[in-house]
Amino acid sequence: MSIFQRPVTASVLYDTPGPKARARYRLFGVLSLIGVAALLWYVVTTLADNGQFDADLWDAFQYNTVQQRILDGLLSTLKAFGLAAAFSLILGALLAAGQLSDRKPVRWLCAGIVQFFRAMPLLILIVALYYAFFAQQPMWALVLGLTLYNGAVQAEIIRSGVNAVPRGQAEAAYGLGMRKTQVMMSILVPQAVRSMLPSMIGQLVVTLKDTSLGFIITYNELLFVGKAIASQPLNAAGFPYIPVVLVIGPIYIALCLLLTALARWIEARGRRGANRRTSAAA
Amino acid sequence: MGFLFDDDNFALFRDGFLQTIELSALSALLALLLGTLLAAFRVSPVPVLRAFGTTWVTLFRNTPLTLLFFAVTFGLPPLGVHFSHLAFAVLALGGYTASFVCEVIRSGINTVPLGQAEAARSLGMTFGQTLTLVILPQAARTVLGPMSSVFIALPRNSAIAGAFSVSELYSVQQTFSERGYSIFSIFFWVACAYLLISATIATLFRFLETRLAVAR
Numbered sequence: 001m002s003i004f005q006r007p008v009t010a011s012v013l014y015d016t017p018g019p020k021a022r023a024r025y026r027l028f029g030v031l032s033l034i035g036v037a038a039l040l041w042y043v044v045t046t047l048a049d050n051g052q053f054d055a056d057l058w059d060a061f062q063y064n065t066v067q068q069r070i071l072d073g074l075l076s077t078l079k080a081f082g083l084a085a086a087f088s089l090i091l092g093a094l095l096a097a098g099q100l101s102d103r104k105p106v107r108w109l110c111a112g113i114v115q116f117f118r119a120m121p122l123l124i125l126i127v128a129l130y131y132a133f134f135a136q137q138p139m140w141a142l143v144l145g146l147t148l149y150n151g152a153v154q155a156e157i158i159r160s161g162v163n164a165v166p167r168g169q170a171e172a173a174y175g176l177g178m179r180k181t182q183v184m185m186s187i188l189v190p191q192a193v194r195s196m197l198p199s200m201i202g203q204l205v206v207t208l209k210d211t212s213l214g215f216i217i218t219y220n221e222l223l224f225v226g227k228a229i230a231s232q233p234l235n236a237a238g239f240p241y242i243p244v245v246l247v248i249g250p251i252y253i254a255l256c257l258l259l260t261a262l263a264r265w266i267e268a269r270g271r272r273g274a275n276r277r278t279s280a281a282a
Numbered sequence: 283m284g285f286l287f288d289d290d291n292f293a294l295f296r297d298g299f300l301q302t303i304e305l306s307a308l309s310a311l312l313a314l315l316l317g318t319l320l321a322a323f324r325v326s327p328v329p330v331l332r333a334f335g336t337t338w339v340t341l342f343r344n345t346p347l348t349l350l351f352f353a354v355t356f357g358l359p360p361l362g363v364h365f366s367h368l369a370f371a372v373l374a375l376g377g378y379t380a381s382f383v384c385e386v387i388r389s390g391i392n393t394v395p396l397g398q399a400e401a402a403r404s405l406g407m408t409f410g411q412t413l414t415l416v417i418l419p420q421a422a423r424t425v426l427g428p429m430s431s432v433f434i435a436l437p438r439n440s441a442i443a444g445a446f447s448v449s450e451l452y453s454v455q456q457t458f459s460e461r462g463y464s465i466f467s468i469f470f471w472v473a474c475a476y477l478l479i480s481a482t483i484a485t486l487f488r489f490l491e492t493r494l495a496v497a498r
Contacts, residue, residue: 012391012399012417014327014409025327032330050361119434119480120473121441123452128469131459205344212346216445223349230356241356249345249353256344 047242057240060229061247073225074251080139080211080221084146085204091147092154099159102180110155117152123213125149130217138219142211150207157199161192194270201263205256212252222248285463286471298454299475305371305450306437306479312376313436317383324388335384342381347439350374355446371443375436382432390425391417423494430487437479451475 017025047053060066098110117125126145134141165188173183193200215223230244286292323335342350354374355367365373394417402416444452451472458468 011325011327012394012396013325013413015403017327021327028326028328029330032328032334036330036334046361052360116473116477119438119477121438121452121476123441123445124455124469124472124476127452127455128465131465132469209344209346212348213442215348215352216442223346223352227352238360239356242353242360245349245353245357249349252346252349253341253344257340260344 051238052242057238058243060240061243066229069225069229070222070247073220073222076139076219077208077211077214077221080142080146080214080219081208083143084150084207084211087143087147088150088154088207089200091151092158095151095155096158096162097184099155100162100184114152114155117148118156120149122146122149122210123216126213126217138214138217141217142214142219142221145213146207146210149210150203153203153206154200157196157203158189158192161196161199162188164195165191197270198263198267201259201266205259205263208255208259209252222251285458285467291458294457295454295471295475298449298451301368301448302437302440302450302475303479305368305375305440305443305448308368308372309375309379309440310433310436312372313379313383313432316376316380318387320380320384321387321391324384325391339381339384342378343385345378347374347378347442348445350378351442351446367443367447371440371446371448375440375443378439379432379436382435383429386425386428386432387421389428390421393424394420423491423496426487426491426494430484430491433487434480434483437476437483441476 015021051057095110095114098106099114101107101110122145125148126141129145130138130141134144162184169187169191170183173187178187211221212223214221215227218224226244226248230239230241286295320335320338323331324339326332351371351374354370358365358370398416398420399412402412407415440450441452444450444454444456447453455468455472459465
């Protein structure tokens with residue numbers, strides 16, 4: 001190891017700590033550990049003092065019917081997510097193709113659609129769809145709303161990915177006599193998708209989280225089931241809103257973390273070996 | 283389309299619009315303060331603080347905003363916390379957005395080349411000078427783009443507060459549909475209001491970007 005190599009602890013903000021700085025950091029570490037522990041202790045005791053950990057309040061989760069309902073809610077959430085994810089990727093691909101079209105009206109139309117749906121609050125969109133067309137089937141209002149919004153976002157991601165492919169790639173392909181469709185399909189899109197896959201999966205995480213909006217239009221998904229469990233007068237001890245949040249929250253977080261881990265894995269896989277894309281020479 | 287100017291509809295719409303702006307502005311303020319604090323935690327040399335920041339960001343970024351609103355609105359009153367609905371909404375929205383602000387700031391600081399800070403330190407600059415004269419000005423420029431998308435998303439997310447008893451634009455939409463007006467004309471006006479808000483924020487950020495831009 002040469003002496004010119006940077007020590008691993010150097011960061012842009014802090015120099016490598018000397019003995020005094022290390023002692024100071026240790027002091028801060030102890031102090032903040034005490035602070036965080038105090039905060040946690042405060043939260044837990046507040047919850048306990050208000051009887052949120054009483055066994056009566058958690059009784060509901062022992063019933064098979066309640067467990068079955070949570071499972072059904074989870075499946076409904078996953079179903080809406082699966083449909084919305086598939087449709088939004090398809091719509092995104094179509095809108096991106098439209099935005100990259102050579103024909104001006106098509107380009108403007110698609111850009112307009114993308115900008116409009118990106119700027120609209122998803123909830124407003126879903127509720128409008130629910131009242132206007134799908135009063136009987138809230139799932140389709142949710143899926144369609146998610147598809148329109150996330151499709152627009154995916155379109156932007158794909159478009160910027162295609163535009164980020166080094167110019168020489170397209171020029172070389174045209175120079176070989178390929179047509180525009182061929183250039184797109186066999187040269188630009190494969191490279192764009194590889195570099196954009198992490199962002200696309202990131203957007204899928206957003207799609208998954210937004211399925212909880214189905215709660216508001218009474219779609220029978222996880223959060224809606226949770227509210228139903230919490231507000232039924234089944235428990236003598238009161239309404240178990242906090243236990244429900246403590247059960248449902250981790251489910252959502254685990255699902256999202258799984259998707260994020262998938263994105264990380266794909267990113268790491270794309271970066272190694274022959275798949276590595278070198279940046280364009282300026 | 284003309285229904286908006288009948289009776290007291292316009293007053294209702296205006297109040298909802300102003301409430302949306304108030305909610306967004308307050309949440310933006312909370313998100314900015316809390317997000318900066320969390321970012322400071324996440325880049326600090328103290329492992330405990332880093333872990334705290336990371337945990338917060340992981341939890342809040344992966345929880346649906348609707349669940350957060352649900353937890354705050356129904357979970358805090360049993361613990362003896364009684365705020366107005368607006369304050370609850372600000373807590374949920376601000377805490378959620380803070381995790382995104384934190385990530386944007388942290389990645390902005392990380393894009394500043396290490397050599398810049400080392401050069402500053404070797405010139406004898408103190409920590410405060412390095413931070414305010416060298417690192418933050420450079421980080422601010424790269425941060426503006428992602429930050430604008432966070433703050434354009436904020437008013438859009440604020441619509442969820444309407445479902446939790448804050449009388450902003452979403453609940454205006456609900457009131458109008460209960461009064462029996464056509465859903466399409468209601469949607470048109472509400473859409474216009476949101477487009478106006480997000481266009482204003484986008485313009486603001488573009489103005490900032492041109493002001494801060496340097497030729498490189």
